[in-house]
Amino acid sequence: MAQISSLMSVGRRSMMNSQTGLHTVGHNIANKETEGYSRQRTETHSNMAMGEGKVRIGMGARAATVERTNNPYLEKQIGHERSELATAQGRQQGLSRLEGIYNEQTVEGFNKSLGEFFNAFRELATNPESMPRRTAVKAAAEALTNDFHNMNSQLNDVSKDINSQLAISVNELNSYSNEIAALNKQIQEVEIGGGYANDERDRRDLLLKKLGEVVDIKWTEGEDSTVTVSTANDALLVVGSTASHLDAVASPAREGKGEGDFDIVYYHNDYAQPITLSDRIQGGRLGGLLSVRSGELQTLKNDMDRLAYTITTEVNQAHGQGFNAYNQTGVMFFDHLNDPQGAAEYMKVSSHIASDSGRVAVGRDPHKPGDNRVALEIAELQYAKPVFGGSQSIDEFYNGIIGELGIKNQAINRQVDVKHNIVTQLNNLRESISGVSLDEEAAKMIEMQKHFDAAARLIRTADEIMETVINIKRY
């Protein structure tokens, strides 16, 4: 038996439903530009029907839930791909800096000074008596050692840059971990009461993606709606509502020197011993930077040291056997180096030669100003094969470095492009599901407005009926 009062309450609830719907539309429009936001929908359920037998009358609808439209698997995949993109970008950033140091395509660089050094000896061989040509040899050698020092300090700059980025990234990472831990708590509180923590979940999804861009992470959501996040295999970053922290500390090599590398360490809790993660972090921007630091950068530094050491020892060996203008023998051309370690930094024209180019030894016999055999021998080192056990000449070795850097950069650029495309595509897919469309919201808004109008009309009709009923007695 339908009651007029229940008709009114159906209308009233209906009005409330459409208001809830409008509110959600408003929320969607407001959050159209919010990063990581998923559009929300008000779900209405029809109320239990009243009456008996064949006459069961619907009792209108109630707003049951406000849910976000979201595909969690897609979100996880995006997180994964964004992490890989960030790894590639970290490597790209480091490698392109290194490429810049070795780029001689448009400017003259190390390769030219290397050639000029050997050419100076060739020139000296045509006129071994000439002081100006000896001075030219000295100048070319000084230019070469300068270039070694420059390259070395530029490589160190890249290293410093990477280290300072590590320190900054760690702070960023810790703030993400903290916020995720806080969100874990909020979500748990909301959802334990049966609701949906839509906005908090959106935010947490976004932070997980951002965290994955810093380091490679693994995460799972537990029964209690909280996520557990770990990095570098087994270092737990977030468990429930607590977050553990990473820190960038001076590596043993850096200790007390102010230069050298930072290590990334992990504190399980405030009192725990730090655990070094630098070698275990594989992905994210940190992983990319760390891999360049311990890989290519280290290799290049070793290569330059090796090159400087080879040139120093080979030239010294030939030069030491020669006689100079004072008929002295055994004079070193470069300062003696004990081993390749740091050779690019310490390589130096010996002070004897630097102060007096008459001490450049050109001949193999004393008292023979026209003897040019030592100069010839040194000039031939350019094409001889003394680097790395004789497999490569100095030229080939250096050009090989450039070729290899080029190939690595080309590969990483391509990888970044590919990953970037994948991420773009996945993002499109996500927006297609979760993104806000103003057209859609506008249509929904009109729909809700009409709904509201109709519900209001229903109440008025009920009111009129009621009045009719009340007025029956007067006639």
Place this chain on the structure above:
Amino acid sequence: MRVADKMNHAQVINNLNKNRSELSKFQNQAATQKRITKPSDDPLGAARIMESRTEIQGLTQYEKNILSTKAFIEFSEQSLGEVGELLIRAKELAVQQASDGASGPETRRMVAQEINQIFKQMVNIGNRKFGDRFLFAGYNTLQAPFDMTGKYHGDDAEMEVPIDKGAKMAMNIPGSKVFLGKQIGEPIGPSRDIDPNLMEDNSPPMLPSEALRGPASLNPTQQPTDYWGPKAVNIFSTLEALEIGLKTNDKMAIQSSLDFLDDSMSQINLARAELGSRASVLNTGLDTIQKLQVDSKVLESDIEDVDMFELVNNLSRTQNQLEASLTTSGKMIQNSLLDFLR
């Protein structure tokens, strides 16, 4: 497919970025005229450019070396030409004085004076300098190789100069070889006191002073019959023997010196021929190097320079693309249902 507003915007931004970065790449190529501005643009190409540049750098130095070596050799050759003329003059005089028809002790004494002058001129030529360096002193380039008695103070070394990758060329002929006949062949003719320290291996044997007077052909030990190669003559002692012969009015000695003068001339000619052939090797080398330089530059340009036609084509294509993107993007972003609701 459901299209959310963010997708549109992301797409628009993405496309515009793509167009613009492509345009900037081509613009950069147009400005530098280079296809490769960093190794990653074309790693193999970049490495080859480096090789080719090193190659050109080396070739430029070799070209310089060849030019200075050539100058040294040409000057030596010219000096030896003068030596040849002096020897011809000495022979003319010796021929005149070899018979009694036109000469007697008096004329011979006067001619001896001229031979002495020739001797001195010869020493001067032997001490000739190119810049600061003595031409005929071996490695001992800063000290005059001959003293006024014709004694040699240089050494037997030849200064080798790099003229190409792995190729060297001697730029000098030591005076011991040209003037003293060392390292040339079987020593013949009159010898003289020479510092034994400076004449180690195949130095001419010390001959007894009587040999100054007899013709060489009379002494079978001096000219072995089975030897036909170049003969090594000490030009200074030949001239000295002639001078002594003239002074002492020794007709036989004068006659025998004729043979030695001939041998001296062929010794000089041999040295000139050697220098000449070196010069021609250098000329060929110079041509090759200059051609290689051009080849390397062409190769470098082929690898790193842009193809202008292609570039202009690419530029206008990307420009059009960018315009199309901008036009369509403008329309796509503007339209919204809200514009049609009143």
